[in-house]
Amino acid sequence: MKRPLSKRQQTMLNYIKDFMGKNIYPPTVRDIQTGCEISSTSVVDYNLQILQREGYLQRRREVSRGIELLGETATSTLRNLVSIPVVGSIAAGEPLPLANTEQWNDTDFDNVDLPPFLTKGKENVFALRVKGESMVDALVGDGDLVLLESIEQPQNGDMVAAWLKDREEATLKHFYLEGDKVKLVPANSYMQPITVAAANVSVRGRVVGVVRTM
Template sequence: MPARRQQILEFIQEFMIENGIPPTVRDVQKACEISSTSVVDYNLRILERDGYLNRRPDVARGIELLDNSGQPVSNAPRVHIVGPIAAGRPIPAFSTEDSASSAEFDTIEVSPDLPRRHGQLYGLTVNGSSMIDALIDDGDVVIIKPTNDATDGEMVVAWLKVEEEVTLKKFYLEGDQVRLQPANSSMSPIYCDAR
């Protein structure tokens, strides 16, 4: 492959990793110091013909990289789905360390800015419908940021110490107790000691 096309392809890959979206033709022109957008277009057509990418001419950022089998390449970050979370009756607690020891994880793509803004994340598969009014239903995956702090009204994965169970609820500190409020009017809150 000629150096110019290799440069364009590498720029597109790097741009997509850094930004989570493809570059425009003008982005390619500027970054690769190409004289005109028509020269960029010419090289993109050849890269498309040779099976390195697909283009959607009706979309400004319509470049899609392809792998060796001709399938679209995704540069979106992926988060491991490490286990279930109850949205209903609490379920026995699990350890992310225990889950991490297993060889295989299901994963889910997330927006590129999520890991940058929030750091370490993991996914949990929801069991139950206690959070249905928050648009979280049975079988959905919630993305979790591990933390020991919560403010009133935040949705949390709560560990119920005495029961050694976990549940997904909204958190409210009320004096010396915590109210774990479902987002489903047909279900009752869970109260536990704040200590």
């Protein structure tokens, strides 16, 4: 689709990327000129027009430093957003997807970019899209995004995503281990806790956040 860039255009594009990595503002035409050792500003302008036409960047003519990178190039600008894979959905009757950290890199999941405060700096955070109304007792509705931290063993009090084997039910509840039983307490205090055998509960992750858009 995109025509190959000339060597000079490639150089310029790389220079712009590099420049914006080091500074917070985009370069001027003359920055590019000297940075790429080009003899004239008009040459820079000429090639910028081409880069724009080919969709690599956008320019705001009327403003200085009005260069804006597009495409995958731009994504790097979002770099202190944390990119989180949406590895599947969580619903009443369906098993929970595996929280397999290794697979995340290999597969092309939908991703959401979230600010770090939502993931608490945790490494193994993934997201599930909620389907249906079955989690309302956890104050989670249809379409919400549940952020889960992949963990080995939940602490008492953690809100976890759990799979109840016998009921074939996925649920979000506060987790309390009591001997060989597990007490699951809904966030909504209007609802009753349930107690089940520990062997019957499979915890897939700790809930670190919920995001809802409407």
